[in-house]
Amino acid sequence: MTRAGKNSRGVVERSLASFVDALEHAFYAEELAKKNGLLQKLDPRVKIVAILPLIVIAALARRLWVIAVLFALAVAIALLSSVPLGTLARRVWLGVLTFTGFISFPALFLTPGPAISSLPLLGWTVTAQGLRAAIYLIMRAETAATFSVLLVLCTPWSNVLKALRVLRLPVVLVVVLGMTYRYIFLLLRNAHDMFTSRKSRIVGRLDGPEQRRAATASVGVLMSKTIQLSGDVYLAMRSRGFQGEVYVLDEFRTNWFDWAMLALFITVAFLAFWFGR
């Protein structure tokens, strides 16, 4: 019974924690995007065109030192864009290291190749290839994650979306993405309220099936609300002249600095590609 009690709180609390996390993450990103730094100064379209190739090349490189250089570049950009390394370490590096480290750990022993050392008690042998494989995976994952997080942290979300149009994303998708992002927070808030009110009512004695029913009913409530919401939003859009085609305002202007940085980024990407072959 205690377990069930603890468990019911666990579910509610864990869900609540993940909602709050998402909200905080978004808030923090908006704060950082307002700061004055290298990436914040660049036109969002330039940022996308400059950083995407670096992510791809981090995935493409076949030499560890090239990936390491790209990672160092990401750190340098973070410093120039006043993104605190502590934040980056907590939010990105540690998470990726834990996850990918856990995943790649067995590869140390499982990859065939000459043994370079062995675990004291178990006697499993670490192979040179296994070690390299683990380092490849971790480095790549860290580098790509750092670049993509930098892109998002230093750009207001609405601008990221509008800038996606340089990748030939149709306007309608850009609009849908923007609205999705907007309503994620409304639904998160809804879900959050639903859970908090449930939490205040639960004294701590719900067995598994009951909890499950409560959880899935919450999803059901949210789904009904979602459908209702989509109908209402449609009416609100139509009321302001929406007839299926959407028109958006994009007000980006590039200057010489954008072009110079773009050229620099592309050159680095090309060099990394060349040396990483």
Added chain:
Amino acid sequence: MHIPDGYLSPSTCALLYGTAIPFWYTAFARVKRLMNTRLVPLLAVASAFCFVIMMFNVPLPGGTTGHAVGVGAATVVLGPWASMLSVSIALLIQAVFFGDGGITTFGANSFNMAIVGSLVAHFTYRAVAGRTAVTSSRRVIAAALAGYTAINVAALLTAFELGIQPLFFKDASGAPLYAPYALHIAIPAMMLGHLTFAGLAELFVAGGVVAYLQRTNPALLGQRSAAGAKEDASPAAASGWKTTRPLWIRLALLMLLTPLGILAAGTAWGEWEAKDFSDAQMRRQITAASGQVAPPSEQPRGLARLSSLWSAPFPKYAPPFVHHPAFGYVMSAMFGCGLILGFFLFMGWMIGKRGSVDSGTSP
């Protein structure tokens, strides 16, 4: 199941983006035609819903919790096409904004979870639910099974994509460049968690949502195109089927035909399994890596026999590169996908047929 950046080679990513695009395109055209001007708000809000669902923790038997992708629930309420788009959009926002799943691997993640997940959920739901009443308990079971099957097929695909990486992509020293585990490790490791916890979470969410909606808002389950489209349920689904059927048939045929005769020439399956599965040291390590579940001790004989069957048409004329084991893997995978697709095509055809017979006999 969200594959991060760096786990798949760029060529695999490109291939999967390429595979996903026609589906996105078709889904978009379909949903647009059905929803007309309501498309934008529906997609936006449904995607937000899918996103939020991925954060819900569901209590599972045994005292743990897991969270679902929500693809089962989304497919039952929104239909496979809208669900495919909504889950993809939710994945995109997760990847770009929350760093959950990679940007280069977004195509792969969408293909596994959103596209294949929605289609598998749709066909499972329709096959099990049949033409039962909206409020029948069979629909709850159908939805639960749909969620469970969808998430497991998606996990299998993910495992497969990860598992072929070390086969193709190694550096000069032989170290794997991307995900390091071959299929015989990747598949059991991935499936173990999904056949149990993650699968159950999806099962409970999909079943629970349908049970809840049956009590409170059965109208949502009655019409395939929720949120006010005027089309009636089955014609909408059927017409969707008809317009896209050529696409499917072509894809299935292509997949079935390519590896004919080439598959067995490489005897890829036999090679690695015979070697690895009988090596005691290797077996221990696989067992450890797959969460203490021992892999089968023998290579599956059925497959070996099957491959000799396929090799019959032109064993000698196959070009040399087909003897490369990696090629065999891909061919057999294509073949497997083709089989699955063919199976669903057949099911869809059967359902369609049964539907028309039913409506023919009913007054």
Added chain:
Amino acid sequence: MTVPIFEVRDVTYSYREVTALDGLNLTIMPGQRIVLLGANGSGKSTLLSMLDGLCFPEKGSVAFQGEPLAEDRLIGEVEFAFRRRVALVFQNPDVQLFNPTVFDEVAFGPLQLHWPKEQVRLRVSEILEQMEIGNLKDRSPHHLSTGEKKRVALASVLILDPEVLLLDEPTAALDPKSESQMIDFLVSCSGGRKTVVTATHDLDLVEDVADYCHIFRRGRIVAAGTPTEILNDHALLLNTNLVHAHRHAHAPGELHSHPHRHGHRH
């Protein structure tokens, strides 16, 4: 003789087997400021959506400036022309604010109506300043307070300078300060030739934004009159659930009740 802006004749409408409007008749003249008073669920919101051409009567008819307002007529250019002239502020601002930022939100209407982009930029900045929300320009709607959201929602329709402004519970869920601010905005923007139709159950709002009141009860208009007439008719207000008898003891043992209005002005 002037043509009425809206003419509603014998309109019936039901929503999921619940009758929302039941044989309703109403005429609204240009430049009139009217309030639709009624408790929650009395059909006011449905009527507003109908006047905004978002839902259509099952029985009866609605005419806009003498032209019937029907689903098959309200398409393409006709719809554009109508949308430019009639605007609705929804009760729930979360429904109305669907854009990623406040600026985009206010720009949405003009962009759909194909205004030139330069003009859109200029007008959006102007209207944001006018509504004292210029500082919120780049904020996301989910970071705004309810009062701010309502103001953005109002700005997003005022930018089109509509002839007819339909307001659904403009002061609901506002704290006293935001409420009085909102009323000031409504008073200032409803001057001149604008026709303003406000649906509310907030009696405090009536005298400021209305020349004439219609009282709703279960999908029908049960009474009409000037704000003074209506607000002094306690029996009517009690009967239509707009006030409730508030019991309290004045002296030990003596229980006394009188109609009590809720709402606060400061």
